[in-house]
Amino acid sequence: MVAIKLPKKLIEVALPLDDINIAAAREKSIRHGHPSTLHLWWARRPLVAARAVIFAQMVNDPGFEPSLKRGMNKHDAQIERERLFEIIRKLVLWENTNNEEVLEQARAEIWKSWRETCELNKNYPQAAELFNREKLPAFHDPFAGGGALPLEAQRLGLESYASDLNPVTVLINKAMIEIPPKFAGRAPVGAIPDNQKQINTHEDWSGAKGLAEDVRRYGYWMREEAFKRIGHLYPQVDLPTEYGGGKATVIAWLWARTVKSPNPAFSHVDVPLISTFILSSKKTVFQNCYC
Numbered sequence: 001m002v003a004i005k006l007p008k009k010l011i012e013v014a015l016p017l018d019d020i021n022i023a024a025a026r027e028k029s030i031r032h033g034h035p036s037t038l039h040l041w042w043a044r045r046p047l048v049a050a051r052a053v054i055f056a057q058m059v060n061d062p063g064f065e066p067s068l069k070r071g072m073n074k075h076d077a078q079i080e081r082e083r084l085f086e087i088i089r090k091l092v093l094w095e096n097t098n099n100e101e102v103l104e105q106a107r108a109e110i111w112k113s114w115r116e117t118c119e120l121n122k123n124y125p126q127a128a129e130l131f132n133r134e135k136l137p138a139f140h141d142p143f144a145g146g147g148a149l150p151l152e153a154q155r156l157g158l159e160s161y162a163s164d165l166n167p168v169t170v171l172i173n174k175a176m177i178e179i180p181p182k183f184a185g186r187a188p189v190g191a192i193p194d195n196q197k198q199i200n201t202h203e204d205w206s207g208a209k210g211l212a213e214d215v216r217r218y219g220y221w222m223r224e225e226a227f228k229r230i231g232h233l234y235p236q237v238d239l240p241t242e243y244g245g246g247k248a249t250v251i252a253w254l255w256a257r258t259v260k261s262p263n264p265a266f267s268h269v270d271v272p273l274i275s276t277f278i279l280s281s282k283k284t285v286f287q288n289c290y291c
């Protein structure tokens with residue numbers, strides 16, 4: 001029986017963990033363009049960590065493996081590993097999430113490793129099916145949850161599949177990895193909103209930009225429509241001067257029972273039975289309650 005020859009993967013030998021950790025921690029503060037703003041999902045993995053892990057699982061370690069007669073001597077392998085680490089360091093920067101130059105470099109390394117694996121296994125009986133140098137192996141996360149892994153596998157050029165027991169995650173994954181590629185490169189079709197400021201008028205509809213624009217247009221339409229129907233429940237209030245003064249739209253109400261004040265001088269005043277008016281105590285969020 002011919003055994004499959006599997007070169008050691010980079011992830012089995014070394015990773016630039018500090019860089020990955022720093023980037024993963026930074027990602028938590030990303031509020032724009034992150035799937036966590038599409039739908040909350042617990043135990044969601046940071047995208048950049050998923051990206052680094054998949055890359056390091058797909059790329060062969062450069063170290064010498066006598067049994068496979070592949071790889072480099074210790075000194076050269078260390079230099080080569082450092083080159084691969086540099087790719088990972090760029091890959092995990094959030095700003096590079098859609099940087100085609102960086103992604104292409106990573107994809108090229110994945111292809112190079114795959115072709116080395118195919119070459120090692122060219123005499124395997126099912127080589128044509130299992131080790132096709134023109135077709136990367138597909139990726140499947142059967143417990144996909146928030147979809148960090150299949151999304152990043154797709155970004156790195158792998159055909160990506162996701163499944164999960166929970167229909168909510170199935171919907172999240174459909175929205176992230178199944179639907180966008182169907183509209184890749186297409187211009188938006190939704191009606192342009194009256195308020196031009198709401199729309200992105202540039203003409204570059206590469207990737208999922210056209211689809212994103214359509215979602216934005218639809219969101220604008222929904223907002224306007226909701227405002228027409230229930231806007232009267234969200235009136236404008238006067239902001240205290242310490243919060244900049246002027247008017248602001250109320251977006252949430254605290255519900256509380258009230259009792260008449262026990263103080264005879266204020267017996268006509270309704271007192272809310274509530275222990276705090278603070279909605280958030282985080283420094284960066286201005287969410288106090290005005291009653």
Ligand SMILES: C[S@@+](CC[C@H](N)C(=O)[O-])C[C@H]1O[C@@H](n2cnc3c(N)ncnc32)[C@H](O)[C@@H]1O
Nearest residue numbers: 043044045143144145146147148164165166169
């Ligand atoms: C920890 S989460 C996965 C998180 C995901 N990797 C991410 O980055 O968001 C585990 C997932 O496994 C799913 N799961 C648990 N048991 C399962 C089963 N028997 N079949 C399919 N999915 C299952 C859960 O619904 C949950 O979404």
